[in-house]
Amino acid sequence: MLAAPSKRILLINPNTSSTTTERLLRVLSAQLPANVILEGHTARFGASYIACEASHAVAAHAMLEKWVEQVSAPLVAPAGVLIGCFGDPGLFALRESSACPVTGLAEASFIEASSFGSFAIVTGGERWRPMLQRLAQALGYGDKLRHIETVAPSGAELLADPEMARRCLGQAFTNAVQAGVNAIILGGAGLAGYAEQLKVNQPVPLIDSALAGLQVLLDGRAPPPHITANEFHARWSNVNLSLGSSATKVI
Numbered sequence: 001m002l003a004a005p006s007k008r009i010l011l012i013n014p015n016t017s018s019t020t021t022e023r024l025l026r027v028l029s030a031q032l033p034a035n036v037i038l039e040g041h042t043a044r045f046g047a048s049y050i051a052c053e054a055s056h057a058v059a060a061h062a063m064l065e066k067w068v069e070q071v072s073a074p075l076v077a078p079a080g081v082l083i084g085c086f087g088d089p090g091l092f093a094l095r096e097s098s099a100c101p102v103t104g105l106a107e108a109s110f111i112e113a114s115s116f117g118s119f120a121i122v123t124g125g126e127r128w129r130p131m132l133q134r135l136a137q138a139l140g141y142g143d144k145l146r147h148i149e150t151v152a153p154s155g156a157e158l159l160a161d162p163e164m165a166r167r168c169l170g171q172a173f174t175n176a177v178q179a180g181v182n183a184i185i186l187g188g189a190g191l192a193g194y195a196e197q198l199k200v201n202q203p204v205p206l207i208d209s210a211l212a213g214l215q216v217l218l219d220g221r222a223p224p225p226h227i228t229a230n231e232f233h234a235r236w237s238n239v240n241l242s243l244g245s246s247a248t249k250v251i
Contacts, residue, residue, distance in 0.1 A: 007035060010080070011025065011028070020159065023159065043059060043065075050087060050089065077100065083103070086109070088104025091103075097231060099225050103223070104213065106135055113205075117182035117183070119181050122187065123148070124157065125153075146181050152168075156190055186209060
């Protein structure tokens with residue numbers, strides 16, 4: 001009997017930090033079924049770690065560029081795309097343009113957490129609060145998101161200092177539980193893997209945003225694509241040629 005062909009999932013990190021991409025791959029590779037290949041790709045330009053509205057906006061462009069590069073290559077078409085940032089830059093644009101399912105760390109976490117009822121988010125970087133509130137509302141989870149607990153260090157700073165991260169996040173979880181939620185999301189690409197270390201003695205489920213992203217794709221719970229061929233619907237002017245020139249099709 002012939003073995004089932006491998007499925008190719010693109011993990012696109014919209015941050016320019018290859019260290020973050022490597023962390024995501026290290027944490028997620030252990031969860032892969034035998035017939036799934038997870039390919040990590042890092043944004044060519046933008047912020048090393050997205051931490052504000054401006055860096056989030058630039059990251060959407062960088063993520064789309066990396067996606068075009070991969071789907072235009074003579075390789076097996078991807079079975080799914082995971083945006084490796086808790087904030088999902090470019091999610092709506094890529095979902096409109098992609099012929100395979102797309103999700104991000106935030107959306108997938110909302111899907112996972114909402115199965116328990118109301119939920120809270122714990123993440124690094126205080127500027128993320130309004131951005132995540134807006135995303136939850138846009139995705140239809142605004143009524144389930146009851147609390148966002150941000151810690152002062154950014155995700156990049158937490159990634160660089162694991163001991164400090166455990167101290168900060170432990171207190172943040174305690175604060176989030178007091179909001180009376182049914183689940184807590186630990187959000188952040190740089191925080192992948194921390195939930196496993198911190199979930200001991202937590203009274204509610206603790207969801208790792210990276211693990212949720214992969215699992216939602218594997219389980220077929222990401223919103224399905226609406227098109228059968230990858231394409232954009234605009235004509236570009238003065239945009240990097242990897243995104244296409246005058247044609248609307250990218251492949």
